[in-house]
Amino acid sequence: MENPFGSKPATSNMMNHSEAAEVFTEDIDRTTWHDKTLWFVREKRDKAVFQIPEWEALREAGSRIKHNALSNLDEYLLEFEQNAIKNGVKIHWAADGHEHNEIVLQILRETGATQMVKSKSMLTEECHLNDFLIEKGVDVVDTDLGERVVQLAGEPPSHIVMPCIHKKKEEIGALFHEHLGTEKGASDPKYLAEAARQHLREKFLTRRAALTGVNFAIAETGGFVVCTNEGNADMGAHLADVHIASMGIEKIIPKAQHLGVFLRLLARSATGQPITTYSSHFHRPRQGQTMHIIIVDNGRTTQLGRPDFRNSLKCIRCGACMNTCPVYRRSGGHSYHNAVAGPIGSILAPNLDMRKNADLPFASTLCGSCSNVCPVKIDIHDQLYKWRQVLVAEGYVDSTKKQGMKLMASVLSSPKLFRFSGKAGRTMMRLLPYSVSNPLNPWFKQREMPEPPKESFREWYVNRETKK
């Protein structure tokens, strides 16, 4: 397999993270470009955050609201359900991805719809909804531009906020030429985005069913909020006869006023925007429309029962931990072979399947940058470290040392990469928070380990950017 972008998650001949990362890093220019692009987003995040003097207090508030929500989740779910029903919304419960998909299909059949538009929902990626529906003869069109790009390419998204961040504009141009009839060789983002607008507008206007994700579900009012920049969720939902909203049980927040905290945190953390263009609050179906909410477990209650890992359910899917992660930036989202990639994906994935995802908690330097940027203060790198212990104890990892070394070889210290990253890989390794003798973090034992760093992680990045 020469192209990791073509690999779908959950296939039997799936590469593990370090193998996929090795393939990704073979293209040095692409790796450098991917790394830089994500870092650019991280810098935008920093700029936005520095404008909010109370940022740390805001994170603390967000974190504690989520703790409260998780600690009282059954009550809040009931309250949400009751209020949503009062609002005229139909509530469904799905124990797993398959049940979720069956419910969607059932709703579509009742409506007589054989076509559906869908806006971004990582949950439906997790449930492999598209494959399921297509097999049942339903035509599903992803309407987020990035998601449409990967859908046309036959790939899963590589990032939860920027689904086609791994693709160059020339590749997108080629895809659009093939599928949308744009001019051959055209790669101007403006031109391509306009072509997608025209192409998808036709879909919005003709589809009778729309599915959206849910960013926040409010127990107090039974409503939910969907955040987008493109306006695709709204174009889909407001024109369709049926609106299906899919949510994980952890999307619940207690009160409407808490949206103030989360909407201030989300977009700044995700892309450095002060807020997304659209923050759409849905409470009741419009006249003549039916609205469904599918509440999905799919392993979340299990994760809730793991004291060391339950905090991962606080995640608001901003993607900041990916943008800042030195491993994610250099290995690409597909190397994680899971719907959610990066540091948070590496905590969520083993919960779903330890055997299949045993490599992921090792796809990290444990540098802690993820935990530092997380808007809801999830102890991401600690949880990755704890997963390593669990996976070793349960016998899912052949040799811890080998796992760590593989990552080191593929992402961090490949001689090819050193040519451009040079000091980079070395500096990072010296910032690992755990001791040299720690067997779960074996990199310090690497023989050619260089001298301790003279610059801090941050300084290094600043210098690196200005040197370019």
Next chain:
Amino acid sequence: MNSRERILSAVKQNKPEFQPLPETTRFQSDYPDLVAKFSEILRFIGGTPVLVANYEEAETYIRQTYSDLPSVVSKVPALSHLATTDWDVVDPHQLETVDLAIIQGVFGVAENSAIWVPEERGGHRVLPFICQHLVLLLNTADLVPNMHDAYERLNISESGFGAFIAGPSKTADIEQALVIGAHGARSLSVVLLQNS
């Protein structure tokens, strides 16, 4: 047991010990000039702020800026004569051809230039999204500093649907290059009415 019961009982069994809500979930932003802050942010996110003294000036701006657009929907009573197209269609799909929609926002938020637009203000939920260009009117007196103030003022379930709209629709999905005009409106002007 059905899935609902199974999920709820698993949550009940597995949830952590009760943790109270934090006492502080509301923070203050001290912007000396709300109009200035709102306008600065709106420009930053690709929108155009226009400060006017009254509806006549608003009308002049709209006529000058959008003179080439044939299909105009106006949901603002004081500017209803600018409309060339009726908003009150039976099927929202008919709004597909609208070039410009003029809508009165309820209030705006200085920290992010978001404007609250409930469905009643657009007539149809889809109007502010399906139109090619959007003009939102806002009284400068209806600016609040931040999102905490916004939710204090707002009863979110009063309308079946409402959205905070901040700037024109956009995407950066292609190599992080910002493109204004994704699926929603291609441009947004916010006409700020002073002293009202």
